[in-house]
Each structure stands twice: as structure tokens, then as C-alpha cells.
Amino acid sequence: MQRDLTRYLFIGDFDSLLLGLFSKRGEVIWVSSPEEALNQTGIFSIIMLEKKSFSYEISKELSVHYPQTPIIVNNGDKPDEPPSSVRFVQFHKILSNEIAREEKLARTELRVEELRRVHSEAKKMLILLHDHPDPDSIASALALRTLLKRNRQTAIIGHLGEKISRPENVAMIELLEIELEELTHKDIKGFDSIALVDVQPPYFGDLVSEVDTVIDHHPQLGSYKARFSEIKAEEGATSTILTRYLRAAQVDISERLATALLYGIKTDTISLNRDANPDDVEAFTFLYPSANLGLLRRIERAEMPPLELKSFGQALANHWIQNGIFFVNLGRVEREYLVPKMADFGIQVKGIEWSVAFGVVSNSHLVISVRNVGYIKSAGRLVRDLFKEIGSAGGHRSAAKAVISLKKVRKTIGKGSQEHIKKWVTDLFIKAITEKIEEEH
Numbered sequence: 559m560q561r562d563l564t565r566y567l568f569i570g571d572f573d574s575l576l577l578g579l580f581s582k583r584g585e586v587i588w589v590s591s592p593e594e595a596l597n598q599t600g601i602f603s604i605i606m607l608e609k610k611s612f613s614y615e616i617s618k619e620l621s622v623h624y625p626q627t628p629i630i631v632n633n634g635d636k637p638d639e640p641p642s643s644v645r646f647v648q649f650h651k652i653l654s655n656e657i658a659r660e661e662k663l664a665r666t667e668l669r670v671e672e673l674r675r676v677h678s679e680a681k682k683m684l685i686l687l688h689d690h691p692d693p694d695s696i697a698s699a700l701a702l703r704t705l706l707k708r709n710r711q712t713a714i715i716g717h718l719g720e721k722i723s724r725p726e727n728v729a730m731i732e733l734l735e736i737e738l739e740e741l742t743h744k745d746i747k748g749f750d751s752i753a754l755v756d757v758q759p760p761y762f763g764d765l766v767s768e769v770d771t772v773i774d775h776h777p778q779l780g781s782y783k784a785r786f787s788e789i790k791a792e793e794g795a796t797s798t799i800l801t802r803y804l805r806a807a808q809v810d811i812s813e814r815l816a817t818a819l820l821y822g823i824k825t826d827t828i829s830l831n832r833d834a835n836p837d838d839v840e841a842f843t844f845l846y847p848s849a850n851l852g853l854l855r856r857i858e859r860a861e862m863p864p865l866e867l868k869s870f871g872q873a874l875a876n877h878w879i880q881n882g883i884f885f886v887n888l889g890r891v892e893r894e895y896l897v898p899k900m901a902d903f904g905i906q907v908k909g910i911e912w913s914v915a916f917g918v919v920s921n922s923h924l925v926i927s928v929r930n931v932g933y934i935k936s937a938g939r940l941v942r943d944l945f946k947e948i949g950s951a952g953g954h955r956s957a958a959k960a961v962i963s964l965k966k967v968r969k970t971i972g973k974g975s976q977e978h979i980k981k982w983v984t985d986l987f988i989k990a991i992t993e994k995i996e997e998e999h
């Protein structure tokens with residue numbers, strides 16, 4: 559008996575998030591219509607039928623075609639006489655794991671009390687993000703503010719970088735009505751306490767040597783003083799840590815906050831596919847029923863201006879592949895988000911194990927974005943080894959980034975033209991990646 563293999567058959571219009579979640583538990587076959595479902599072969603553990611696809615006829619046909627397979631209709635209104643093999647279930651019930659986690663939450667609650675004590679005296683606190691606030695950091699800041707029972711006046715969420723440009727992030731801020739303040743170095747002094755989320759003090763150099771709180775999922779970065787610190791490098795997102803805190807403290811999570819946190823986890827783990835662990839899946843599962851998925855779709859569909867599409871297309875056409883590495887040079891770009899977008903694209907190319915995209919942003923910094931297939935050498939470590947001396951560099955196992963000022967680039971390679979940068983980056987990565995492969999053999 560093949561009891562171990564869980565196979566799900568999804569029929570109809572389901573969110574990719576949900577499919578991603580179930581693919582962590584077993585094999586997922588997804589078809590758009592009941593007709594297609596009847597053409598599948600093999601045995602399924604459960605059939606998930608989207609409520610719009612449900613009818614008595616369809617459920618009967620499915621039961622005949624797949625005897626002994628329970629059919630679950632999501633969130634549908636139960637008809638007066640439901641077919642016997644069909645259940646109408648709200649998804650949060652399907653998603654909820656047995657809560658053997660209460661103990662863990664109880665322990666976390668003690669940590670939350672500690673955290674609250676650290677900021678209890680502060681009239682006005684700062685929740686500081688890294689210079690390129692992404693959904694995970696923004697959502698984490700919102701969650702921390704909620705956890706500390708503060709508001710826009712008593713806890714400022716801010717960053718020291720430039721105006722946020724990535725369309726999805728702009729849409730997130732607008733649609734969720736989040737106020738992010740662009741701060742100057744001077745502003746930092748004007749707060750009674752400081753908390754960093756999704757980042758650690760050394761990132762800011764000497765600027766914030768003393769902080770009250772650090773909550774982050776990146777690996778421990780040097781040594782620094784913090785009255786409260788929670789560094790969990792095993793988590794796929796800082797939002798995961800804060801979701802657990804909110805749950806532990808039994809704080810009501812609003813639809814807006816749930817949507818933000820869900821989006822934070824989704825983007826940092828690429829829909830639970832990159833560096834996600836069971837905690838991320840659990841946080842995701844918990845948030846999913848409370849989030850506004852319609853709003854989430856609107857955030858994700860944020861539009862790309864036509865001009866950018868053009869430069870995106872041109873750069874892509876000029877890509878090159880060497881030693882199984884996909885390279886693309888975006889040249890000068892206005893908005894940084896195009897670089898990782900391109901790297902994401904490159905890793906989808908058949909036969910490619912590494913994707914490296916780079917471009918000069920704001921005419922001042924070379925940004926290099928790296929992706930790999932995940933089961934090989936850590937991209938974060940490789941990028942750190944290559945660039946830590948001359949810029950900021952790091953990331954996760956399958957995604958990493960380096961930012962180097964053009965000045966430093968010129969100093970390192972002697973020149974700063976596009977041609978020279980291109981050759982330098984290409985040679986560096988080929989050498990680093992192929993060397994490592996030899997070592998591992």
C-alpha cells in the first residue's frame with residue numbers, strides 16, 4: 559500500500575499560495591476544470607474542489623472516477639442535501655495543524671513580556687528598517703508596533719534609504735495605508751528607544767551602535783549590544799518570528815496586518831519555496847484565513863511602467879550563459895528592483911543552476927543579484943566571500959545580493975566602464991562557482 563504518498567487533486571481557481579503550501583505536504587496536481595480532472599490517472603488522497611466548480615453532477619462523476627477519495631469544497635455554502643462523499647469545509651480548518659504548539663507559544667509569551675518591558679518607558683520609539691524596505695521588513699515593523707500596543711504617534715516606522723520604488727512595495731504601502739518615514743542620520747537621535755527589524759546594527763556602520771531591540775532572520779552579523787535580541791537564521795522571514803510573537807501574546811491580528819505579514823512571508827520565501835521551514839509554513843497557515851487575498855493580488859499586480867519593460871526586454875535579449883551560469887547586465891537602471899527581478903527570471907531557464915543579474919543603480923552603486931537552484935553551495939556565502947571587503951553583501955542559500963559603490967568598483971578593477979564591469983563580474987562568478995564544485999567532489 560502506498561500510504562506514504564499524499565497526492566492532492568486541486569480543481570478550479572486556487573491561489574498559488576495555497577498550492578505552494580500543500581506541495582509541502584505532498585504531490586499537488588492542479589487542473590482548471592472538472593473535465594480535466596476526469597482525465598487524470600492514479601489515486602488521490604483528497605480532491606479539493608473550488609466552490610464555483612461544484613455541482614451535484616460533477617461531484618457524482620468525480621466519486622465514480624475516484625472512488626474512496628474524499629472531496630472537499632472550500633468555503634462553499636453547504637447545500638441542504640450534500641452528496642455523501644463531499645464535505646464543505648472552511649479552509650482554515652483544513653489548514654490548521656494540530657496545536658501541539660501551545661507549549662512553544664507559552665514560552666514565546668515570556669519573551670514578549672521581556673520585549674515589552676524594554677520599550678515600556680519610551681515616549682517615542684523608532685522602528686528602523688534597512689535602507690531598501692521590503693514587504694517582510696515593513697510587515698514586521700507593523701507587527702512589532704501592534705505587539706507593543708503603540709500607534710503612528712508613539713512608534714515611528716522609518717528608514718534611511720531613498721524613496722521606495724519597487725512597484726509592489728509602493729502598492730503595499732498605499733493599499734495597506736502604511737506610513738513610512740524617510741529619516742536622516744540626524745533624526746535617529748530623537749527617539750527614546752530603537753528597535754531594528756529584519757536587519758542588525760552593523761548594517762548601519764557606526765550610526766546605531768546602541769539599540770534596544772533587534773529581531774531578524776539573517777545570520778548573526780558581528781557583535782553588538784542590544785537589550786533584547788531575537789536572531790533566528792533558520793526562519794524564512796522576520797514576519798514568521800513576529801507572527802509567532804503576536805500569537806503567543808494572543809493579540810488580535812487585523813486583516814491589514816495579516817495581509818502584510820502573509821505578503822512578507824510570501825515574498826521572502828517565494829511562496830514558501832525558498833528557505834522556508836515548518837515555522838514559516840505554520841505562520842502562513844495561521845495568517846491565511848485572516849488575510850485579504852483580493853488586496854494581496856492587487857499588490858502583486860502592481861504595474862511596471864512601459865519604459866522599464868523596454869529596458870528589461872533589451873537587457874534580457876543580451877544575456878549570456880557561461881558554465882551553466884545565466885548572466886544579464888542591466889546597465890544603468892533607475893530602480894533597483896529590476897535587478898533581482900531579472901535574476902529571478904534567469905534561474906527559470908532550463909539547465910541553469912546559477913543566475914547573476916547586475917546593474918548600476920542611481921549612477922552610484924553596482925547592484926548584483928544572485929539566485930541558484932537551492933541545493934548547491936550557498937549563494938549568500940559565495941557573495942559574501944566575493945564582495946564583503948568592498949561592499950555590503952549577503953543573503954540566503956538560494957538568493958543573495960551585493961551592493962558596491964562605483965568608486966570601490968573603479969578602485970578594485972581600475973576602470974568603471976560597462977565593458978570592464980561586465981568582464982569582472984563574469985570572471986569572478988565563473989571562478990568562484992566552478993572552484994567550489996571541484997572542492998565538493
Ligand SMILES: [Mn+2]
Pocket residue numbers: 694695756775794795796826
Ligand atoms: Mn526578511
